Amino acid sequence: MFNKIISFATSKFSRQTLIKLSYTFGFMIRPVFWGNKVECPVCKRHFRKFLPYGYGTAKDNRLCPGCLSLERHRLLYLYLKEKTNFFTDNLTVLHFAPEQPFLKRFRKCKNLKYTTADLDSPIADIQLDVTKIDLPDNSYDVVICNHVLEHVTDANIAMKEIYRILKPDGWAIMLVPINPDIDTFEDPSVTDPKERERLFGQYDHVRQFGRDYPDYIAKAGFDEVIVDDLYYSIPEKDRERMKLARPGEEYIYGGRKK
Ligand SMILES: [Zn+2]
Structure with a gap:
């Protein structure tokens, strides 16, 4: 019951x-x-x-x-902890559409200068449009922008903007829902919520990203594409105990600016 x-x-x-x-x-x-x-x-x-x-x-x-x-938050948290300088170095971080399990934890990290951003959420520190980021070039060490790009009409422009505001050697995490069996599929003429749900997986998604997602990141100008397989280096019993990924979520994706 x-x-x-x-x-x-x-x-x-x-x-x-x-x-x-x-x-x-x-x-x-x-x-x-x-x-x-x-x-x-x-x-x-x-x-x-x-x-x-x-x-x-x-x-x-x-x-x-x-x-x-959720699964993807738990895997990303392990990735940040085990494979990046996120919890050790002094970093400026911009977090778009911040995920609740992270928000308070990241804010408490003394090494981070942590700013949250959203298009219209009143709880974010600043209101920003990811396709037209009102911030100077080379201003952040880390940008986190998860489960946003599948909602954005021009994801290539959004990624270029993220790249632009990163400092040299800065990096961005950009997780999206991926169907590993297909190439990215988008059709801007589809605006009906039901049709979007059928084609792209959710009523407000404008595309379904696929196995070519790393190319999509490279095309936006990132000097190094991050496709991290930490998931596969974790013993299966631990992956199962922590429930770290649903199908299509096994890799951490992002990009680095040189
Ligand atoms: Zn928990």
Whole structure:
């Protein structure tokens, strides 16, 4: 019964709403998920299992009851920790559409000068359009822009803008939903939400990125394309315990400016 209620809540409410409810919600549900079968590398808690999230048969065991991270957040967190200078060097960071599991954690990092940006979110530090970033060239060490580019009409321009504001040797993380079986497919004439959902996976997506995504990053001018396979170097039992990726999410993508 309780699982049904949770399942209902996580499919009905947006993650933003769940996040607002999460403080009360968390205290309520964490005891129910008490256990040690799964573990979240972001909030370092362990549980009997993760919460269900989304629709369909693959919705079970996804969302961390501790910090509301999903698979991709947990993998990215490990990547930042194990393969970058993110938590060690003094860096200026611009985070577009900041993901909730990261927001407070990154803000607390003493080594980061951390700024959040969004097109219209009132909780972001600054309002920015990723296709026309009102910031000087060479101004940030790190840009994080996840699950944004599939919504943007001209993703190539957005990537060029991200490249422009990066300092030399700066890097950007740009995760998007990818269908590894196809090449990127976009059709700007499709504006009907139902048709967009059918073709691109969600009512407000304007393209479906595919296996050629690294070329897409290179085409925007990045001097080095980041395609990181940390996922595959993690033992399978740990990948399973932390639930680190759904199909198509096994790689971390981004680009570096030389
Ligand atoms: Zn967590």
